[in-house]
Amino acid sequence: MPIVEDVSFYLHKNEFVTLLGPSGCGKSTILNMIAGIVPVEEGKVYIDGRDCTGEVGNVSYMYQKDLLLPWKKVIDNTILPLIIKGETVGEARKKAIPYLSLFGLEGFEYKYPFQLSGGMRQRAALLRTYMFSKDIVLLDEPFAGLDAITRYNMQSWLMQVADKVKATILFVTHDIEEAIYLSDRIYVLTERPARIKEEVKIQLSRPRERDIVTSTQFNRIKKHILLNLS
Amino acid sequence: MKKWRSIGNKVIPLSFSTLLIVFWQLIVERGVIARYILPSPWDVVLVCARILPEIKEHIYTTLQEAFTGLFVAIILSVMMAILMDNSPIIREVVQPLLVVSQTVPVMILAPLFAMWFGFGILPKIMVVILVCFFPIVVSLLEGLNSLDQDFLNLMKSMKANRWQIFYLAKFPSSLNNFFSGLKIAATYSIIGAVIGEWMGGKSGLGVYMTRVRQSFALDKVFATILIIIVLSIILFKIIELIQFLVMPWRRAVSK
Ligand SMILES: Nc1ncnc2c1ncn2[C@@H]1O[C@H](COP(=O)(O)OP(=O)(O)OP(=O)(O)O)[C@@H](O)[C@H]1O
Ligand SMILES: [Mg+2]
Secondary structure, eight states: OOSBOSOOOOOOTTOEEEEEOOTTSSHHHHHHHHHTSSOOSSOOOEETTEEOTTOOSSSEEEOSSOOOOTTSOHHHHHTHHHHHTTOOHHHHHHHHGGGTTTTTOTTOTTSOGGGSOHHHHHHHHHHHHHHTOOSEEEEESTTTTSOHHHHHHHHHHHHHHHHHHTOEEEEEESOHHHHHHHOSEEEEEOSSSBOEEEEEEOOOOSSOOGGGGGSHHHHHHHHHHHHHHO | OHHHHHHHHHHHHHHHHHHHHHHHHHHHHTTSSOTTTSOOHHHHHHHHHHHHHHHHHHHHHHHHHHHHHHHHHHHHHHHHHHHHHHOHHHHHHHHHHHHHHHHSOHHHHHHHHHHHHOSSSHHHHHHHHHHHHHHHHHHHHHHHHOSOHHHHHHHHHTTOOHHHIIIIIIHHHHHHHHHHHHHHHHHHHHHHHHHHHHTOOSSSHHHHHHHHHHTTOHHHHHHHHHHHHHHHHHHHHHHHHHHHHHOHHHHHHHO
């Protein structure tokens, strides 16, 4: 059985688009194909009109797991993409330091990953992703492993960061509320093999307050997606 | 609670060993077993102190062989593990040979080495290399394989090349396993040298042991065993110390 079938979608510049689908439907596989890590049997990936199928290094990619290296201090984890590009540790650290406060890591840069809370580890992984500095950012369920309260705070935080850094974000989640709160558009996926069931435009104005999730408009969208999923 | 348990973890084995030694001391002292058949622990310690001047030179020889052998084994096994990790073909070819090499008893190989390489220091070093090589290769290979596949993919997505993947991720992630293998190898190295020396030579703990055994000086045989044990433990602890220094993040984890 194929993992992904007939999936076709696009992202505008600086848009926040979410792939929403049940566990195991093939969301990570789609991101892996875009990132050029998994071979694509059929279909193409285009960036700015250029065929990038199977190419690595075109997007910043954050995995489902934080994948921080336990033997590297937080700051050295975040500069990994710069080190790979051939920069020295000194130069690279200098570039990362201005972002520490935005990513809520100030004061923790010289700690080891295990000394951090789950939310902080995710923010460190996000900063590492950001340091790769590509215009397109793929985020694979970055908050799935966090407790509800931390997840809630992380969502608001990501919203602010996304506004500030101006990136095109492809976000993956199976949390409906998270998807609606963060996104400009949502693609709802089916069970494996993943197909696009529906495209939902989220017409909520920005900036969005945290309590927007209790508004009637929000809940109407939520109800619509829920009904469509079942 | 945790603290109590960790103290208990040390107290129980320690008191058990102490009990065994006391028991041994008592049965010899009470004459249950004659002294010339089994010397008491205290006798062994006394003999140890007495023979130290004459045995020093032997210790030195054995240590020299063990260190040289261990050093060469580390270099060879690290190279081999990296080769095997990078090439599936080499791994397929070498893995069974490695296992077979471990099934040949060292006691049989040692005299062969003596025949081939003479009675100098070389055949002893060869035995040490032989016993140390395997544990390091196996553990290092496992360590190099232990890196999360997703992390490899993450690095690939950042356009890392093979060398970067190796030195930034694979090698450091294998250090834990590497040191486990190294600790085993280090403890084998001394006894490996001693076994090599049993086949003959001018000096070394194995040579000394053969001599005192032939003159039925059992207390001296036991004293030599004690020295071998102490040397092995010291070497083990040295490796542990190096690991402690090389892997600071690990230290912090256990805190
Ligand atoms: N390398 C692989 N080889 C074969 N099958 C795979 C591979 N990776 C994933 N799969 C299968 O493909 C399907 C989709 O996997 P994928 O990880 O893309 O799902 P997902 O939507 O990200 O799930 P989750 O919400 O659990 O992260 C699963 O059934 C999985 O078992
Ligand atoms: Mg997934």
